[in-house]
Amino acid sequence: MKKSHPIRRVLLASAATVSGIVLLLSLKPATDSTSASAQGAAAQGAAAAQESPQGGAAAAGTSTVTGAVAQTQYGVVQVRLTVANGKITKAEAIQAPKGGTSDQKTALSVPKLNQEVVATQSADITSVTGATYTSGGYKQSLQSAIDKMKAAGANTASPSQSSAAGSGQAAQAKTVTGDVVTTEYGPVQVRITVAGGKITKADAVQAPSGGTSDQKTALSIPKLNQEAVAAGNANIDSVSGASYTSGGYKKSLQSALDKAGG
Amino acid sequence: MTTTLAGGRAARRQTMRRIRPRRSPATLLLLAVWAGAVGVLWMWWHNTPSIADQNGKILNAGRITGLLAGYLMALVVLQMARVPALERRVGSDRVARWHAMSGRYTLCLVFAHVFLIMWGYALQAGKTLSDIVQQTIDSVNQLPDMGKAAIGTGLFLLIGLSSIGAVRRRLPYDLWYHVHLLTYAAVFFTFWHQITTGNDFALTPIAKTVWYGLYGSVTALVVWYRILTPIRLNMRHRMRVEAVIEETPGIVSVLIGGRKLHRMGAEAGQFFRWRFLAPGMRFSSHPYSLSAAPRPNMLRITVKAIGDHSARLRELRPGTKVWAEGPYGALTSQRRTRGKVLLVAGGVGITPMRALFETLPGAAGDITLLYRANTTQDLALWDELAKIADERGARLMYAVNSPDGERPDISAESLRRKMPDIDNHDVFMCGPPGFAQSVYEALRGAGVPARRIHHESFEM
Numbered sequence: 001m002k003k004s005h006p007i008r009r010v011l012l013a014s015a016a017t018v019s020g021i022v023l024l025l026s027l028k029p030a031t032d033s034t035s036a037s038a039q040g041a042a043a044q045g046a047a048a049a050q051e052s053p054q055g056g057a058a059a060a061g062t063s064t065v066t067g068a069v070a071q072t073q074y075g076v077v078q079v080r081l082t083v084a085n086g087k088i089t090k091a092e093a094i095q096a097p098k099g100g101t102s103d104q105k106t107a108l109s110v111p112k113l114n115q116e117v118v119a120t121q122s123a124d125i126t127s128v129t130g131a132t133y134t135s136g137g138y139k140q141s142l143q144s145a146i147d148k149m150k151a152a153g154a155n156t157a158s159p160s161q162s163s164a165a166g167s168g169q170a171a172q173a174k175t176v177t178g179d180v181v182t183t184e185y186g187p188v189q190v191r192i193t194v195a196g197g198k199i200t201k202a203d204a205v206q207a208p209s210g211g212t213s214d215q216k217t218a219l220s221i222p223k224l225n226q227e228a229v230a231a232g233n234a235n236i237d238s239v240s241g242a243s244y245t246s247g248g249y250k251k252s253l254q255s256a257l258d259k260a261g262g
Numbered sequence: 263m264t265t266t267l268a269g270g271r272a273a274r275r276q277t278m279r280r281i282r283p284r285r286s287p288a289t290l291l292l293l294a295v296w297a298g299a300v301g302v303l304w305m306w307w308h309n310t311p312s313i314a315d316q317n318g319k320i321l322n323a324g325r326i327t328g329l330l331a332g333y334l335m336a337l338v339v340l341q342m343a344r345v346p347a348l349e350r351r352v353g354s355d356r357v358a359r360w361h362a363m364s365g366r367y368t369l370c371l372v373f374a375h376v377f378l379i380m381w382g383y384a385l386q387a388g389k390t391l392s393d394i395v396q397q398t399i400d401s402v403n404q405l406p407d408m409g410k411a412a413i414g415t416g417l418f419l420l421i422g423l424s425s426i427g428a429v430r431r432r433l434p435y436d437l438w439y440h441v442h443l444l445t446y447a448a449v450f451f452t453f454w455h456q457i458t459t460g461n462d463f464a465l466t467p468i469a470k471t472v473w474y475g476l477y478g479s480v481t482a483l484v485v486w487y488r489i490l491t492p493i494r495l496n497m498r499h500r501m502r503v504e505a506v507i508e509e510t511p512g513i514v515s516v517l518i519g520g521r522k523l524h525r526m527g528a529e530a531g532q533f534f535r536w537r538f539l540a541p542g543m544r545f546s547s548h549p550y551s552l553s554a555a556p557r558p559n560m561l562r563i564t565v566k567a568i569g570d571h572s573a574r575l576r577e578l579r580p581g582t583k584v585w586a587e588g589p590y591g592a593l594t595s596q597r598r599t600r601g602k603v604l605l606v607a608g609g610v611g612i613t614p615m616r617a618l619f620e621t622l623p624g625a626a627g628d629i630t631l632l633y634r635a636n637t638t639q640d641l642a643l644w645d646e647l648a649k650i651a652d653e654r655g656a657r658l659m660y661a662v663n664s665p666d667g668e669r670p671d672i673s674a675e676s677l678r679r680k681m682p683d684i685d686n687h688d689v690f691m692c693g694p695p696g697f698a699q700s701v702y703e704a705l706r707g708a709g710v711p712a713r714r715i716h717h718e719s720f721e722m
């Protein structure tokens with residue numbers, strides 16, 4: 001029965017809502033400080049744990065930098081760069097829109113964008129026509145990756161960081177990405193880091209996602225990665241319950257080894 | 263019904279033993295609602311590692327408003343599910359006010375969400391704010407479930423417009439009500455795009471489960487309490503009109519018979535929504551309070567003719583089938599915390615007060631009824647009130663306009679003069695908003711704490 005003040009209530013509610021949202025937005029950093037691939041989608045379980053330390057990117061050898069997740073209306077885009085001696089040697093989208101017509105658009109645009117990045121060495125790339133949203137998101141994520149890469153480059157003075165990148169053997173380390181192998185549940189693509197003729201790291205940049213695939217991927221990929229490093233070749237055991245994913249993984253791994261000249 | 267208790271300490275103790283105030287769960291519910299909102303914001307926070315630029319800020323503001331709107335939407339529907347805890351413990355009128363308030367707020371969030379998201383996408387595609395309409399059309403055409411979402415948003419717009427005060431007052435109640443029922447369709451249509459295009463639901467499978475759980479349980483509650491419960495009630499009790507009695511000019515009582523009516527669990531002070539299955543009346547149901555304590559084979563309502571439906575009740579024939587939903591309302595003896603009670607009735611607000619006057623336990627002198635009407639002729643049910651007062655040793659007072667039309671003086675001073683111990687009373691009050699407001703202020707002035715003034719409004 002207290003007196004109601006409708007106008008005051010409306011003003012109060014709007015002011016509280018707007019300032020709450022503005023506050024939340026401003027508390028978020030502009031670039032991603034944590035490993036962004038902890039975000040749900042495809043290759044996450046596989047890649048997240050093995051992200052190379054971003055610190056000494058340009059210090060010695062090869063390292064990877066992952067950009068922020070960019071939201072587009074068709075889904076998220078996230079770019080990862082492989083950097084060797086301060087140059088972008090490879091760009092890839094570890095997350096890109098999927099489903100419906102998005103698959104086509106992604107297939108059409110992402111490879112082109114990847115090439116452009118390596119060619120221009122900057123975020124100043126042209127959008128792929130017919131895929132403006134994906135291109136826009138790609139550029140956003142790319143920009144943040146490049147920012148990080150530069151920040152890391154400026155940091156090379158710090159010895160602890162460069163050793164974190166494993167400078168000792170990193171001089172000869174290189175990253176090779178295998179072919180995309182399509183399985184019944186989705187594409188699998190393996191990337192290995194080879195140093196001194198040995199696989200020092202393996203991860204899946206693409207793996208099946210959606211439905212029960214998420215579980216299977218989370219279950220099998222870490223095991224396969226470990227096995228690949230342990231065995232040093234593509235002769236690894238399939239994970240039971242995830243035989244399609246394992247099969248695809250092995251094929252992609254083999255192709256990566258072939259490329260690495262191992 | 264009325265066990266007249268002699269005055270004295272023993273009688274008072276006996277009264278107090280029967281007073282078991284139950285706290286309204288309102289505070290707890292509000293806390294739960296806030297906790298849920300925090301959970302929703304946390305999900306956004308968790309799924310958003312960084313926001314790169316201005317465009318990202320706009321899109322994320324759109325996501326936050328969308329998530330909150332999706333969350334609140336379920337609760338806005340829940341408030342109208344006629345859940346007994348809400349209707350009987352918080353009170354139907356209060357829940358209806360919550361519903362109106364949170365409904366307006368939620369619709370504002372929905373429209374803000376649409377605007378922000380479309381603006382953000384337009385910028386992302388290299389266009390500007392002025393292309394927002396084209397962007398919206400594109401998105402509706404290209405994204406999954408966005409066609410449905412567009413239909414739902416259109417319905418929300420219609421519902422929102424029809425509920426703006428000035429518009430609503432001009433619309434017939436039934437038209438407004440049926441437009442309002444479209445909310446269910448609107449919620450259904452807008453639900454799916456949340457799941458299929460919502461970033462947070464794609465990224466967090468648990469969130470998807472929680473969302474299905476939230477909307478699923480609200481749907482279940484609506485089906486259970488708005489459809490199945492009334493069907494069961496009416497199958498069991500089979501109510502019919504027994505008689506229609508004119509009380510004063512313009513006020514009639516309707517006696518309703520049925521089977522085992524005491525098993526409905528209705529209490530004095532509560533109301534039902536009544537639908538009389540007579541030609542021209544079967545499509546609308548109206549809330550009327552019980553104007554006497556329920557008896558095993560008889561219920562009574564007393565209605566003042568103020569419009570279409572209420573005026574036609576006098577034409578009801580005995581034997582007409584009645585479909586009732588209820589009991590609802592929290593203005594019952596459970597609110598009581600004190601031995602002494604003052605009942606205040608304004609006009610036809612006498613109905614629940616009449617039932618409470620008869621049944622509230624109390625010794626002689628514990629219960630007082632103050633009845634306000636325009637003239638003594640308008641004091642409906644006066645004779646029976648006088649009889650109850652006599653039998654129980656309760657006090658009965660009335661206040662009417664003076665012959666030259668002047669309003670009676672109901673102020674803090676006059677109340678204290680009549681009842682020196684007024685600040686030691688629980689007050690139950692029912693009457694038109696202006697009257698209730700002025701009495702409320704007078705009571706507060708006379709020293710009655712707000713938590714002991716229990717009020718119900720006939721406006722919903």
Ligand SMILES: Cc1cc2nc3c(=O)[nH]c(=O)nc-3n(C[C@H](O)[C@H](O)[C@H](O)COP(=O)(O)OP(=O)(O)OC[C@H]3O[C@@H](n4cnc5c(N)ncnc54)[C@H](O)[C@@H]3O)c2cc1C
Pocket residue numbers: 354435533546547548549550551552563564565566567568569570571572573591610613614719720721722
């Ligand atoms: C909890 C509660 C208990 C009530 N108890 C009584 C009572 O005991 N005796 C009595 O005479 N009146 C009571 N009323 C008021 C009564 O419901 C309205 O006067 C009646 O519904 C008016 O309908 P109408 O078609 O005659 O008038 P209209 O001219 O159609 O409506 C007049 C106003 O009544 C309200 N109203 C109309 N239809 C409904 C409806 N279906 N549901 C809710 N509100 C409606 C609207 O605010 C409307 O503006 C109660 C109302 C509520 C909310």
